[in-house]
Amino acid sequence: MTREDAVAGARQQLYSGEFLAELDRRVRYKTQSQTPGSGDALRAYLEEGLRPAFxxxxxxxxxxExxxxxxxxxxxxxxxxxxxPTVLMYGHGDVVDGMEGEWRDNLDPWRTTVSGNRVYGRGTADNKGQHSINMAALSAVRAARGGKLGFNAKFIIETGEEIGSPDLRVVCEALRDELKADLFLASDGPRLSADRPTIFLGCRGGLRIHLDVKLRDGAHHSGNWGGVLANAATILSGAIACLVDHQGRMQLEQLKPPRISNAIRAVLADVKVEPTADEPALSEHWGEEGLSPAERLYAWNTLEVLAMSSGNIASPANAIPGEAHAVLQLRFVVGTRIDQVIEAVRAHLHDNGFAMVEVRAAQSFAASRTDFDSPWVGWAAESIRRTTGKAPAILPNFGGSLPNDVFSEGLGLPTIWVPHSYPGCSQHAPDEHILLTVTEEALGIMAGLFWDLGERPRDRQVSSN
Incomplete structure (x- = not known):
């Protein structure tokens, strides 16, 4: 049989209902890693949901363990x-909270529901649907090759990605010999858009920065004390504005990455960030000046305010708050001196009159990516073009964070990510879904990639590890 047979066989699994039935079985497992007491469901997903399929x-x-x-x-x-050649693949079986009762038409997050072009269900986009697509494509290639793949394959599925993959690096490094491969190929996150296949080579990192202003216990009457007591909320607002202005532009050089290289600019010149009708429109005059939307999203750093608190917003008292708190997040690309950020923020605030603001770091993810000149990049792009007739978008990294560094740095592998969801998929929110059209194309893309990998003997592969 041929490459075309493998691609058609992968797509047929969607047409026949086989793929959606399997995905529904996997969505039923309530694998909420952020929820206490989810251990049995996480273990069952691996033992009952995946081991028989493998x-x-x-x-x-x-x-x-x-x-x-x-x-x-x-x-x-x-x-x-x-x-x-040997390929190492990855997925995660855990999901965020199901948010029962918040979905449109009271949909059950723990069952798949097809409505038009959408398949709803918790984990359909992040990440059960994505690793299920890759497993289905492996099955199609195996069938087309008479029970063979043409290459060696390894998978690692974790159940803690939604809590920051706390043990993944330790586990992978302990299994370094067992996980040895020539290429890392996986699927997570969204495409650039629903209608354009995408390759990304890594991810931005993330650092949470906590700002705390603690002036005194309790609040004091604003009439009796207004004008003579410092307001913690006012001070915190000023401190934030000292770091990022009203147009989202960072005010501290140590928060910014190195200059964007000409190579990255050239690749991103072909990338257009164009939200669909049901996605939020891009904000005008927001973010770093002189950059395109693609450069801001995929090649630059951003400082975002995630949460703020002071007083009781639901029932405000006529009182001056004694304390205020905010959580910011720096999303950063490779090359950022992240080890210097917290001290730089602390010194900047001190120098600008905000010495009373306490600064501390919390949750952190590393930034990492494969070099553009890796031969695997061109190989994957050509395979996708051959299957779809479209030139895929090639991104240096996607905007969010994934444990890519575990594989690119910890295991020393070239990393290629081929995502199967899209920006409007509502992951981490009610109404999470995948699109049937994207799923059909993704099944074909992965079957084509796996077929092409099997056509390449190891002594002719595009790189070696």
Whole structure:
């Protein structure tokens, strides 16, 4: 059979209902890693939801326990020929809170529901649907090749991505020999847009910055004390404005990345950020001056205010608050001196009259990406073009954060991400969904990639690790 047969076979799994039935079975597992008591569901998803499916693909698999007592990991492996290339794949079985009762038409987040072009359900986009697409494509290639893949394949599925993948690096480095491969290929996050296939090579990092103003216990009457007592909320607002202005532009050089390279500018010149009708319109005159929307989103840093609190907004008292708090997040690209950020923020605030603002770091994710000149990038782009007739968007990294550094730096692998959702998928919110049209195309894309990988003997592969 041919490459075209493999691509058609992958798409047929959607037409027949086989893919959606399997996805529904996986969505039913309430794998909310952020919710206490979810351990049984996380383990069951791996044991009952995935291990039998991997066994049907002739993968051997086993569970790996978390070294800190978090959710377990599933490692699956298929060995065919030592002379063939080996690909390592990744997915996560955990999801965010289901948010029952908040979905449109009171949809059940723990079942898939098809409505028009959308397939609703918690995890359809993030990430059960995406690793299910890749597994279905493997099945189609295997069928087209008479029970063979043409390459060796490994999978690691974690159940703690939504809590920051706390043990993933430790687990992967402990399994370094077992996870050795020539290429890392995985799917998570959104495409550039629903109608354009996308490759991204890594991710932006994230650092949460807590700002706390604690002047005194309790609040004091604004009539009796107004004008003579410092207001914690006013001070906090001024401190934030000292870091990022009213147009979202960062005011501190240490928060910014190095100059955008000509190579990245050239690649992003072909990338247009164009929200669909049901997505928010881009804000005019927002963000760093002199950059395109694509450069701001994929090649620059942003400082966002995530939350603020002072007093009781639901029932405000006529009183001056004694304390105020805010959580900001710096999204940053490779090259940012992230180790210097907190001290730089603290010094900047001190120098501008905000010495009373306490600054501390919290949750952090690393930034990482594969070099543009990796031959795997061109190989993947050509495969996708051959399958779809479209030139994929190639992004240096996607705007959010993923544990890409575990694979690119920890394991030393070239990393290629091919996402199967789109920006309006409502992940992490009610009404999470995937699109049938994107799913159909994604099944074909992955079947084409896997077929092409099997056509390349290891001594002719585009790179080696």
């Amino acid at each position: 066994a049907q693909l002739d993968f051997s698999s086993r569970l790996i 978390s070294p800190t007592g978090k959710g377990p990991y599933l490692v699956a492996e298929y060995r065919e020929d030592a002379s063939a």
